[in-house]
Every structure is written in structure tokens, then in C-alpha cells.
Amino acid sequence: MDIEEQYDKIYRYCFFRLRDRSMAEDVTQETFLRWLASDTYRDRDQTLRYLYTVARHLCSDENASVKPEPLSENVPARDGDTVLCMALKTELEGLSDEDRELVMLRFANGVPVNVLAGLYGVSRFTLYRRLRGILKRLRNGLEG
Amino acid sequence: MNIKKELKNAFPVPAPVGRREFLRAHRRRELSTMMLVLTEAGYVRLRTWLSSLGFLAVMLVIASGGEPEAIWVSSSLTPALALMAVAEWGRSRRYGTVELELACRTPRRTALLARMVAVGAAHLGILALAAPVLSAWGEMNVARTGAHLLTPYLLTASLGLDLSRRCRGREGAILCSAVAITVCALGLWIRRAWGGALERTKLWPVALIVALILSVIEVVSTLRETEVLTWS
Known part of the structure; x- marks a missing residue:
């Protein structure tokens, strides 16, 4: 599994949920810190499920405490x-x-x-x- | 219009700032394959390990007698060793231990493979230890002695795995035992009927290769079936 690729994908997911670059990056790093601390998940699918579940829960926690901003303000059109x-x-x-x-x-x-x-x-x-x-x-x- | 391709680019994000530094600073502690196999070995019953060592002791005692029949008697014992390996797989299937391991540590398929490797490697080690001793006291060279020991083991293990997939519970256990006894008796019967003639032919290496192929097929089929069970 390409960690850098997964980092980018989890970050995209967190950004999608939180709509804030800085918060999304913090949550992504927190998600990976939890995964890096565990030595059990070997299978790719199991790892993905673990990463997305943790990211999802962390995003929900962040969303509960912070009012989200509109997506358009943070993502410039390409x-x-x-x-x-x-x-x-x-x-x-x-x-x-x-x-x-x-x-x-x-x-x-x-x-x-x-x-x-x-x-x-x-x-x-x-x-x-x-x-x-x-x-x-x-x-x-x-x-x- | 390929909507899936368009959707791939429909969620743009600003580039992450600290990715490279973060990934460089943090490394994952991997669970090595050796650790996984050793962990799985810990789940195998103590009596399986003790019985396996008991078989080694019996083979060495038989070899120490210096009888020409020693290799044939030892060879006819190996199906019982294989039966133990198959029974260990059957036990995890019957009591759901593989599923429990799946839930907490590794995928079912990985856990099963690690368990097979743990028991199989231990048994191969036992046969590898017994072969030179039997060869030293017997008439055959080490390679031929190894083939004599390994063929009935692999044959019983492959047939046992096949039967344990087809028949469950008590019926499966009885059939696997019957296969082990049959292979054991077959070895002794071959010795009695064609002993001398067989020594001069190249039949044993051929039998070993066939048994090896059968074993690989059965292990792959068992792992595939595990995957199917996970899906369903």
C-alpha cells in the first residue's frame, strides 16, 4: 500500500468533511498516527477500513465543535x-x-x-x- | 460522457503542507510474517506439539534398532502426523477460532495460512530430523529416506484437507482418520508386495512429486474456500 497516496486520499476525505485545509491536515495526521501506532492491520482492505473509520470519527468530532464554512470559499476553481x-x-x-x-x-x-x-x-x-x-x-x- | 472519470476530478483539494515531513518523521511498526506465524503457533494446542515430538521420538527409537524395515515403519507413521495437522485446521473451523482471530488481528485467510505454516513447518522439521538418522542406520540415502517419509505425509494431508472441506464435524474427522489409516496400510502393503522391486524403480520420486502437487492444490483450494466463506 502506497502510504503517500493514502495520505492524500484521507486528506481529501477530511477536507471534504471539514472544509478547512488546516483542520483537515491535522485530522489526517491524527488518523495516521493512530494507524502507525498499531502493528496489527496487515491486509490492505482492513487498513483502508481502519483509516477511513478513524478519519470519519475524528471528522465528526471536529464537526461537532466547529461550524463548517461553505466549500466554495476554500476551494478555488481550477x-x-x-x-x-x-x-x-x-x-x-x-x-x-x-x-x-x-x-x-x-x-x-x-x-x-x-x-x-x-x-x-x-x-x-x-x-x-x-x-x-x-x-x-x-x-x-x-x-x- | 464518462461520468466516473469526471467524478474523479470533481473533488479538488488544496495541496497538503506537511505531508512529506510527517511521513518522514513517523514510521509504522510492522507485524512481521515470522511474528504472525509464531503468534498463530501459540494458538495451536500443546498436545499437538507434544504428540508431534512423540512421533519424532518413536521414529528415532525405531531407527536405532537398525532394522531394514525401520524406514517403512516410520514412513507408515507419518500419516498420523499429517492427520494431526488436518485436525488442527478442522478444530479452528469447528470452534470458530479463525473467525475470532479475523475479528481482532488479521484477515481470516492470513490467519489460516499462518497456522498451516506453523504446524506444517514443525512437522517438516521433525521429518527432516528423522530422515538422516533413519538413513544412517538404514540402507537408503537421505534423499530417498526423506521421500519415503514425506510422500505419505503429504498424501494424507492433501486428502484430509479435501475431505475436511467436503464433510463437516464428526463425519469429516472419521473420514480423515480412515484416509490416514488407509495410507498407512498402503505403505506397509506396498513394502510387503513389491518391496525389493520398488527399491530399484524411480517410483518414489514420482509419488513425492504427485503428493507435492496435490498438497499445493489442496492448500490453495482451502484458502480460496476461506475467501468465499468470508464473502458469503
């Missing part, structure tokens, strides 16, 4: 953003927080479905169905 990309962002804003988080984890971070199923406490089939539904909704929104 030069290469296309019309499609902007439309997609608008469609993503229309999703529920949990659906948006799921899309981010699955498609931006590439978290395996079995890890996500464990994280959300649902079966792989339920998760597949939910992801298919979200993608269909996004496609319809972009085409319509």
Missing part, C-alpha cells in the same frame, strides 16, 4: 474546469451529504466497494444499487 465539470459540481451539490460522500470515496478516492460496505454497514449489493442510483441521477441531471 483553470482547466470545463462546462461539464462545473455542471457536475452543481449536480453534486444537489445530492445529500451522505450520497456526495459516497461518490467522493468511491470515484475520487477509489475506495473498494467491500471496504465501503463495511464502512457504511451495508451489503455490497446494497451499495452497488445505491451507487448506480446516484450515477443515474447525476447523468439525468447533466443530460436534462
Whole structure:
């Protein structure tokens, strides 16, 4: 497992949840400190589940104490953003927080479905169905 | 339009500042494979280890007699050793210890493999110790003595693993015992029926290779089945 790659992905997840670069980095480092202190998790999927579970809980703790700021204030638009990309962002804003988080984890971070199923406490089939539904909704929104 | 590809870039983040310094300053304590195997070895029953050592003692006593039949008698004992290894795997399956280990430390598949390695390595060590002693007091060289000891062991272990996957509980245990007894009797019968002729042929290396292939297939199948059980 590439630690640097996972660091970036956990950081992206934390930033998505906290909407603050400094807090996201603190929570990412705290997550990795906890993982580094344990010597038990060898399997890649188990490690991912551990990292995301810890990050998720830490983000929830932070969110409970700090009022989140709007995402747009912290993320400048990239030069290469296309019309499609902007439309997609608008469609993503229309999703529920949990659906948006799921899309981010699955498609931006590439978290395996079995890890996500464990994280959300649902079966792989339920998760597949939910992801298919979200993608269909996004496609319809972009085409319509 | 490839929406999945677009989604990959739909969540931009500012670059992290302290990543490199953090990862350079902190290193993970890895659980080494050797530590994992030794930990799993600790879960194996004491009586399994003691019985295995008992088998070694019996083989050495038989070898010390200097009888030409010693290698055949020792060889016919190895299926019982293999039966112990299969029983150990069956025990973790029956009482769910592998699942418990899965929940707290490592994946089920890794735990199972480590357990197989722990018991199998100990048994191979016993056979490796017995082979030169039997060879010194007997008529065969070390390689041939090793093949005589290893073939029935591997044959019993592979058939036992196959049966333990197909039949559960008491029925599986009885069938595995029957296989061990059959292989044991087969070895003695081969010696009695074709003993001299067999010594001159290249049959034992061939039998050893077949038993080795069978063992690898069975271990892989058992690990694969473990994965299927995890999914279901």
C-alpha cells in the first residue's frame, strides 16, 4: 500500500468533511498516527477500513465543535474546469451529504466497494444499487 | 460522457503542507510474517506439539534398532502426523477460532495460512530430523529416506484437507482418520508386495512429486474456500 497516496486520499476525505485545509491536515495526521501506532492491520482492505473509520470519527468530532464554512470559499476553481465539470459540481451539490460522500470515496478516492460496505454497514449489493442510483441521477441531471 | 472519470476530478483539494515531513518523521511498526506465524503457533494446542515430538521420538527409537524395515515403519507413521495437522485446521473451523482471530488481528485467510505454516513447518522439521538418522542406520540415502517419509505425509494431508472441506464435524474427522489409516496400510502393503522391486524403480520420486502437487492444490483450494466463506 502506497502510504503517500493514502495520505492524500484521507486528506481529501477530511477536507471534504471539514472544509478547512488546516483542520483537515491535522485530522489526517491524527488518523495516521493512530494507524502507525498499531502493528496489527496487515491486509490492505482492513487498513483502508481502519483509516477511513478513524478519519470519519475524528471528522465528526471536529464537526461537532466547529461550524463548517461553505466549500466554495476554500476551494478555488481550477483553470482547466470545463462546462461539464462545473455542471457536475452543481449536480453534486444537489445530492445529500451522505450520497456526495459516497461518490467522493468511491470515484475520487477509489475506495473498494467491500471496504465501503463495511464502512457504511451495508451489503455490497446494497451499495452497488445505491451507487448506480446516484450515477443515474447525476447523468439525468447533466443530460436534462 | 464518462461520468466516473469526471467524478474523479470533481473533488479538488488544496495541496497538503506537511505531508512529506510527517511521513518522514513517523514510521509504522510492522507485524512481521515470522511474528504472525509464531503468534498463530501459540494458538495451536500443546498436545499437538507434544504428540508431534512423540512421533519424532518413536521414529528415532525405531531407527536405532537398525532394522531394514525401520524406514517403512516410520514412513507408515507419518500419516498420523499429517492427520494431526488436518485436525488442527478442522478444530479452528469447528470452534470458530479463525473467525475470532479475523475479528481482532488479521484477515481470516492470513490467519489460516499462518497456522498451516506453523504446524506444517514443525512437522517438516521433525521429518527432516528423522530422515538422516533413519538413513544412517538404514540402507537408503537421505534423499530417498526423506521421500519415503514425506510422500505419505503429504498424501494424507492433501486428502484430509479435501475431505475436511467436503464433510463437516464428526463425519469429516472419521473420514480423515480412515484416509490416514488407509495410507498407512498402503505403505506397509506396498513394502510387503513389491518391496525389493520398488527399491530399484524411480517410483518414489514420482509419488513425492504427485503428493507435492496435490498438497499445493489442496492448500490453495482451502484458502480460496476461506475467501468465499468470508464473502458469503
